[in-house]
Amino acid sequence: MNYDKKWDVIVVGAGPGGSKTAEEFAKRGAKTLVVEKKQQIGPPKRCGEGLSQRWMEIANLDPDPTWTLQKITGTVLVAPNGEEAWIDTEDKDQAGYIIERSKFEKDLASDAIRAGSKFMLKARAADLVKENGKIAGVKVVREGKPITLKSDIVVGADGVDSMIARKAGLNSTLPLSECDSGYQYEMTGVDLKDPHKMELYFGSEAANRGYVWIFPKGSDIANVGVGITGEDEKTAKHYLDRWMKHNQERFKNASITEINSGVVPVTSPIDQMVSHGLMLVGDSARMVNPMHGGGIGPALEAGIMAAEIGVPALEKGAEKQFLQPYQEKWEEKRGKNFKKILKVRHFFEKLSDKHLNLIAENADPDVLLNLGHRKSLSKIAKTLLKSSPQSIGFVKDYITK
Amino acid sequence: MSVKIDHEKCMHCGGCVSVCPVLAMELKEGKIEHLPEKCIDCGACIKVCPVGAIKKEEEK
Numbered sequence A: 001m002n003y004d005k006k007w008d009v010i011v012v013g014a015g016p017g018g019s020k021t022a023e024e025f026a027k028r029g030a031k032t033l034v035v036e037k038k039q040q041i042g043p044p045k046r047c048g049e050g051l052s053q054r055w056m057e058i059a060n061l062d063p064d065p066t067w068t069l070q071k072i073t074g075t076v077l078v079a080p081n082g083e084e085a086w087i088d089t090e091d092k093d094q095a096g097y098i099i100e101r102s103k104f105e106k107d108l109a110s111d112a113i114r115a116g117s118k119f120m121l122k123a124r125a126a127d128l129v130k131e132n133g134k135i136a137g138v139k140v141v142r143e144g145k146p147i148t149l150k151s152d153i154v155v156g157a158d159g160v161d162s163m164i165a166r167k168a169g170l171n172s173t174l175p176l177s178e179c180d181s182g183y184q185y186e187m188t189g190v191d192l193k194d195p196h197k198m199e200l201y202f203g204s205e206a207a208n209r210g211y212v213w214i215f216p217k218g219s220d221i222a223n224v225g226v227g228i229t230g231e232d233e234k235t236a237k238h239y240l241d242r243w244m245k246h247n248q249e250r251f252k253n254a255s256i257t258e259i260n261s262g263v264v265p266v267t268s269p270i271d272q273m274v275s276h277g278l279m280l281v282g283d284s285a286r287m288v289n290p291m292h293g294g295g296i297g298p299a300l301e302a303g304i305m306a307a308e309i310g311v312p313a314l315e316k317g318a319e320k321q322f323l324q325p326y327q328e329k330w331e332e333k334r335g336k337n338f339k340k341i342l343k344v345r346h347f348f349e350k351l352s353d354k355h356l357n358l359i360a361e362n363a364d365p366d367v368l369l370n371l372g373h374r375k376s377l378s379k380i381a382k383t384l385l386k387s388s389p390q391s392i393g394f395v396k397d398y399i400t401k
Numbered sequence B: 001m002s003v004k005i006d007h008e009k010c011m012h013c014g015g016c017v018s019v020c021p022v023l024a025m026e027l028k029e030g031k032i033e034h035l036p037e038k039c040i041d042c043g044a045c046i047k048v049c050p051v052g053a054i055k056k057e058e059e060k
């Protein structure tokens, strides 16, 4: 195939964000190329594979039994003292699936290919081509050989460790305090509380400033993982292994089929997600729900927005001012909400194990389900205040009338 | 001084790349590469690595 022609858009990275972006650009008639450094789309996953129904609707995806493996109808929150709060999400926005991500990613790439885009694998973007102060393509190392590929727009969908953002001079270094270090085992033979409920374990012993999760992929198959603050001296692996040892009854018939690790940005998106001829999509712009680290849905949504703004901009020369509306649109539609959620996160980061126990014992499941809402947060703050008056210092700011 | 990667332990997840302020880590196909001449010894990569594959390289 001849890849040397000039492309309208080159997407770097064939993760969920990259493939969706490519599909949306190609669907609107743009000549689109995706470069992916791995030799296959998908594995290794850096992911717990949770995806809600609502995100699938936003991304126009129907459930598909080859990758929507396990229907999720609720969550079990477990406090440090073992107190459980069962939340039912069956008919709510938060219902969803644990997916088989490798199949899901390949399907997204297939959708993009059917819409007209081309893919190049084992092709690592090593640098950007710059012409007259504008980004005009990527320098790729393909199977060891350097090649230069030109385009009007480059989309960096190359994940949290994005090289594209850095090479474009956008400040994308993730501060340690604003990321979670994650480690996970996919296992078979796990004793699940309920194969349709996600289990989340909180507290300093399970996970410093994070949680342990069990996401079921089948009746006895699950992703068992942990996310802790990037600042912790101990490793995520240390936390997970220790937690599993303390809960070994659940795993006595289980064995590991896959080991995963990765870092999740749990902070605000980067200040600048566009430049002359450049757009960032997904983790590369830190578009992640800062409460639980879910980033598949936001990456898909951003891919659609990028094409909606990017395609008309192609005709005008793809200067920054024509791409800037992408950032504005994203901030309006998603960023504002994530900012509120970040506030909830900061609240939870201040809670001690004792506070978490109190919440599990006293809070109404509906309140726990809608934590992103100011009213819910206020109710939780009031609950804490009632049972632990000394928490007034930090709790009072969150109480609204 | 610099850091040393245990390639046997490394999961190629790119975590260290995300937090490195000076692009002294690079994830190539199936291998993480450290560029000691750029490294400023901030230690961020050591802390974030989910499996403890990065250690301080002791001066000889």
Ligand SMILES: Cc1cc2nc3c(=O)[nH]c(=O)nc-3n(C[C@H](O)[C@H](O)[C@H](O)COP(=O)(O)OP(=O)(O)OC[C@H]3O[C@@H](n4cnc5c(N)ncnc54)[C@H](O)[C@@H]3O)c2cc1C
Pocket: A012, A013, A014, A015, A016, A017, A018, A035, A036, A037, A038, A042, A046, A047, A048, A049, A050, A051, A123, A124, A125, A126, A157, A158, A159, A160, A162, A163, A182, A183, A184, A225, A261, A262, A263, A264, A281, A282, A283, A284, A288, A293, A294, A295, A296, A297, A299
């Ligand atoms: C432990 C863990 C658990 C998680 N659990 C969940 C979860 O349950 N649900 C959820 O929604 N999210 C979860 N996330 C977050 C989620 O995985 C990410 O938000 C999501 O993958 C972002 O998609 P993306 O397309 O932006 O980037 P990625 O999925 O990271 O894709 C980037 C792609 O770009 C390629 N690439 C990178 N650099 C280059 C280069 N220079 N040249 C060419 N190609 C390149 C990579 O190989 C990769 O294929 C989790 C993350 C971690 C670490």
Ligand code: SF4
Pocket: A261, B005, B009, B010, B011, B012, B013, B014, B015, B016, B017, B032, B048, B049, B050, B051, B052, B053, B054
């Ligand atoms: S963070 Fe650790 S496991 Fe991940 S790529 Fe870097 S050295 Fe390897």
Ligand code: SF4
Pocket: B003, B016, B019, B020, B021, B022, B023, B024, B025, B034, B038, B039, B040, B041, B042, B043, B044, B045, B046
């Ligand atoms: S010590 Fe700091 S500068 Fe050196 S590689 Fe690690 S993160 Fe980068």
